[in-house]
Amino acid sequence: MDVRLPLASVGLGLALLISGCSPSDEKKQASLEEKTVQFEQSLDAIQDPKLKDAIANLGGSLLLLERAQLKLDSKPLETEYGDDSLALLKHYPTAQALVDTYVNGLFVLRKSSNSDYLTDLQPVFPFSFNMPTQFPFPHGLEWQSVTLSNKKVIPFQAEWSETDPGIQLSPSSSNLTNPDDLTITYPFIEGLEVDNKNQPQPVSLQGKLEVIAPGRVLAFELTKADIGKPRQDGNIRLTLLTLDRNVAEIELSNSAPLPEEANDASLNPLLAQARDSKGQILSRAGSINESAQQIAFYQQQLAEMQKQKAWSEAFEKQLEDEQKAFDQQHTNHYAKVYFNGLVDRLEVAVLDFSQASVTRKDLDLPVHRFDSNTTDRNIQPLPMPVVVYDDQASHYLKGAQLDEESLKKSVTISQSVEDASAARIEFSHPRTFNDELLGSEFSTNDTPLTFFTQNEKGQRGEPIELPDEAFDIDPLRGVITYDLNLFPETPAYAVGSIPLFLATIEKSSINAQQLPKGLELRGNALIVDQKLFPADAWRFFAKDASGQYLKEILASSHSASADGTALFDVHYFYGEPSQLESYTRSTLDTVQYGFEVKLDKAESAPPAP
Template sequence: MMDVRSPLASIGLCAALLLAGGCSPSDEQKQTTLEEKTAKFEQSLDSIQDPKLRDAVADLGGSLLLLERARVKLATKPIETEYGDDTLALLKHYPTPQALVDTYINGLFVLRKTSHSDYLTDLQPVFPFNFNVPDQFPFPHGLEWQSVTLSNNKVIPFQPEWSETDPGIQLSPSSSNLTNPDDLTVTYPFIEGIETENKSQPQPVSLKGTVEVVAPGKVLTFDLSKKDVGHKRTEGNITLNLVLLEKNYAEIELTNSQPLASEVGDESPNPLLVQARDSTGQFLTRSGSINESNAQVTFYEKQLAEMQKQKARSEAFEKQLTDEQKAFERKQSSHYAKVYFNGVIDNLQVNVLDFSTATRTRKDLDLPVLRFDKNSLQKTVQALPMPVTVYDDSAANWLKDASMTEDQLKNSVTISQSVEDASAAHIVFDHPFTFNDDLVGSERNSSESPVTFFTADEKGERGEPIELPTEAFELNPARGTLTYDLNLFPENPAFVVGSIPLFLATIDKNEIDASKLPKGLELKDNALIVDQKAFPADSWRFYAKDASGNYLKEILGVSHRAEEYGTAMFDVHYFYGQPTTLESYQRTDLSTVQYGFEVKLDKPESK
């Protein structure tokens, strides 16, 4: 089959993420042209008789259309500011790219997840860094699982998908888990009518596999702003050109005068990691990117036109296309990126991964399967030795809300409403979940909050109050919702006035030297043990720093209890690294803040 997809393979995912919304009226013309193009392309496919040729044309043509749709979508998306973390901070914590790779590989361990099934056991590989699209681990990497060893010494080979006809125990990827795509499932045979307890099955003991990562020889950092547009910056073999810097996007071209190292193989890793800050100094989240230059798009459009002229698939034509493609890609000495952000850009931080020299690290894995339940009935603390140090770069930003004020809390509230269901029309008073909310806990007592619905007068302004039975509406402060039943209203309300309680914790912060811990706190290597009588979890939080002064990332936490639903005796927090200082946060008081509101109500749709 003709495979001309690889250079455009990244388009599908990037573009698919961008197509959820609509586009602005000013761009309807472009949209129409695109729809006409798509319809025309689909018609042309129908005329291709050879199924393999049709598939190849559909793949390449479909990718090009997706790319064009992504361009329109990104260009017309309204600019709404959204802040995120410094996704490249971890590169700054390690002296070399190789040190980052070693941490990534050596910090991997495997957890057995709690299972309520008699014939399924999930295994979760846990990496020290967790990345979300598009901020995946920045270096080319691969992980292949080979087998699981069971408690009866039986070795079960890994298979890429679960088989319905295989009567034995199987190891395959978890089909249902999108949040942890690396998760695996050990599936025991399910025999109709025979109850088999999971406990009686041979249990997974260790997991074998291989992991491979390619580290660039060096990582360069460029700080750029509007004044750098058009001025090329060169460091050694790397030349960076900021082609354009507009309100919410940047166009960048990178040239590496050296070829890619042989260690990179057939991969063509993305060498550009681009971040933007706005005038507040905070990092903006990305809304998408286009990594194909006009020259690349023109080349693939030309190839598509050649393919569409063919009557049938032929080996010779396929080879001609592949050779053309390789020759074209070889000539591409520069790498192009047009990156869009959610917000107005003040300056850019560009990290360039230079793969002209590279190191390929391959490690065979034989990892014990560990079990750490969120709630444990064990009396002893289970060790979780960790040979690597990983920092939590989002902690400082999260903890700043320990000193939140009433005004900050009130100003963060957003109001939305729905009248789709007349019997359960509702208003939602929402605010971002903060560290303060986390320490508010579940003790949220509040007195009755007054709520009055009003009609509208002739001018459409607030009119008379409406007398209502108590069951006509309900205010739920814990959820921040006001629900009302329009069927119980003598006339349609136009306004609602009242107040809803918000909750604000008073939080005391203290610093504790790890060598002088008070009674009730104990450190065993990388595990902090917290006596729940002295420091109950509903009103205390602990964060750890090491000698560098950076916050350590917490691996996981376990609450040890006397009995299944009994009170906690002690909590254990495990860290990637050795704590030298602890920060304690204690809720000393809880106050209720009345948030007064006047909401103009949406009119229900007349049936």
């Protein structure tokens, strides 16, 4: 939850403002709910639609901010670890080197489709964009057109048109998780069979890319001893305002003016992460990016809006002038960052945009096709001129040393009694690297299960005699399903055991210059013979000369025929491996997880009419 004002088109929705919030301070929550109701009622009295929208947007944003603050302040202090969000900045010697990696590492994949009228294109970026800190520089990408195999150029349009009879290129509506995906739509002719193979195929994708890079990146490490003591580095001044348990407030000032290129950009010059006393990185719970002065200013503007009877150009200019005057007087950047766990020290990266550089590039990217499964024995090259590291690999590979005790401790039990005829108990655990190497041959042994009543003392009572059809155990999925309608007595406890599976994994290091039979490197592509190193039991990770794990781009499995008999797999990396790590399952053990579950009570069915 990262909240920053002003929020564009927030509007006001009770569900957004109230739902999911369960703070310990019920009085503050009730006050917020009352304030929200009063604000909604005040909106009803406004006649001018433009004024009403402006008040709803700003007032809704302020209420959303207050709700976020309340939720973050009342969040239970639970330790949760995360990844190094500043690692990306550490891998490259300069900010421009990071920009060049982003720009030159972009390529386009053609995705497989069952439709004769649709072809999806997926731009593949070298860095993830799931978190704001993954690629920290302002960037923009504008697609312009696609060139087809018949030399025809199809311009990009913002949305698909039902009335356009030609071939169209528009954003994909089928994949919300990849907003940059595109779809080529071929015209549909009623009654005419169309073979996609006969359609002109996409050859290259054109667009424009722009990235703003800071002139320098400064690293600071702060502890409680630094509170109130400004740290100066040239034009940069960083101050730790507070550091209390799981929250830190920091303020940044840059005495140098921003260049024209960076003035209108959405710049975030402050990146912060925390470590606990063990030196482990704490995950972020959220942040508030408005200082008390900023919030007071927006509240003042809202009050001015609420005094108006109608919106006018003069009033709009007044608000703009007030905003400009406030921004000129308050140039500092503020952040209040919350973490999941007790903070011992804070790591801050400051991006100095006072000497920003802008990289612009016209893109003409060839369209590649790599099917995850193919019968083609030819190995396609995927040359990559950049190096990208996998910062999650080392943490993920800790799962190779998973032991029985840790596996049992990670199990969570959930229940569902909404459907009395199919009540459920589910046993689950976070997926680790160990799960990836379990294979497919499982021995579940016996899965004993007994249901019990509850005695007068509220403890486990007598066992319940049940027919076989009263319950079902799916040991591989860790699910118990039972039919309460077939129980002669109400069950209160379930006692038994469910199997868990634990692989013994052996790790080896292999020099790229001395690969064993069955492994071959062609540039950034690793070819793995599936007869000697079947994917069911083997995994390979690559490192370059620096000793860091290379990020895998994609993998393709080549089979002898459509029946799926595996021949070899090909793994492509951002960079050329100089060393491989192999992980193989030597044994697979079944671990019995014993349990006693107090059953949730099913709601009584309503009486028949």
